[in-house]
Amino acid sequence: MGLRTSPLGELSLRGCRVPAANVLGRPGMGFAVLDHVMRWEILCSFIVQVGAMQHRLDRCVEHATRRRQFGRPIGSFQMIADQIVDMKIGVETSRRWLYDAAEGFVRGRDVTTDIAIAKVLASEANVKSALSAVQIFGGRGYLTETGLEKDLRDAVGGTIYSGTSEMQRIRIARMLGLKESQT
Numbered sequence: 001m002g003l004r005t006s007p008l009g010e011l012s013l014r015g016c017r018v019p020a021a022n023v024l025g026r027p028g029m030g031f032a033v034l035d036h037v038m039r040w041e042i043l044c045s046f047i048v049q050v051g052a053m054q055h056r057l058d059r060c061v062e063h064a065t066r067r068r069q070f071g072r073p074i075g076s077f078q079m080i081a082d083q084i085v086d087m088k089i090g091v092e093t094s095r096r097w098l099y100d101a102a103e104g105f106v107r108g109r110d111v112t113t114d115i116a117i118a119k120v121l122a123s124e125a126n127v128k129s130a131l132s133a134v135q136i137f138g139g140r141g142y143l144t145e146t147g148l149e150k151d152l153r154d155a156v157g158g159t160i161y162s163g164t165s166e167m168q169r170i171r172i173a174r175m176l177g178l179k180e181s182q183t
Helices: 030-066 078-106 112-137 148-158 165-175
Strands: none
Touching (some): 030 112, 030 148, 112 148, 112 165
16 A cells, blocks of 8 residues: 555565574574564654654645635644644654654663654654645645655554554553453
């Protein structure tokens, strides 16, 4: 659906033997390695999404000041202004959580919860931002010529890859000491 510049697929290894000299880390510690790599993946890939959100925000501000309806710029209408303000809040909140989580990660702090929160915030703000941009641009936002439909398709993927928003919420709940019911 989206992320068309990132080839995606399934990889299956069956009966594959890895020579001891080629094993990364200690046997049985693969999840720890994956967890470390996934933290960096979230921090790096979602700061890229913040950049996309900033670019989209800039485009919407420009469009809202240039496009006129009923004799005035559409940005002067409260509903449009509110959407743009929410886009700005999403950019800044996502950026701050990602930067703070990255700083803590580099300093060796346990940032499990911080990274999960940052991932949820950034991915969901990106979807909201893309939807708002389509609305702000109106009919043109729905067409491929603006690229906003591509932004929306790509944004949806961010709530799924690197651990779904639902899985991140489960992780946060567990870090708060809330356990899932076994019944």
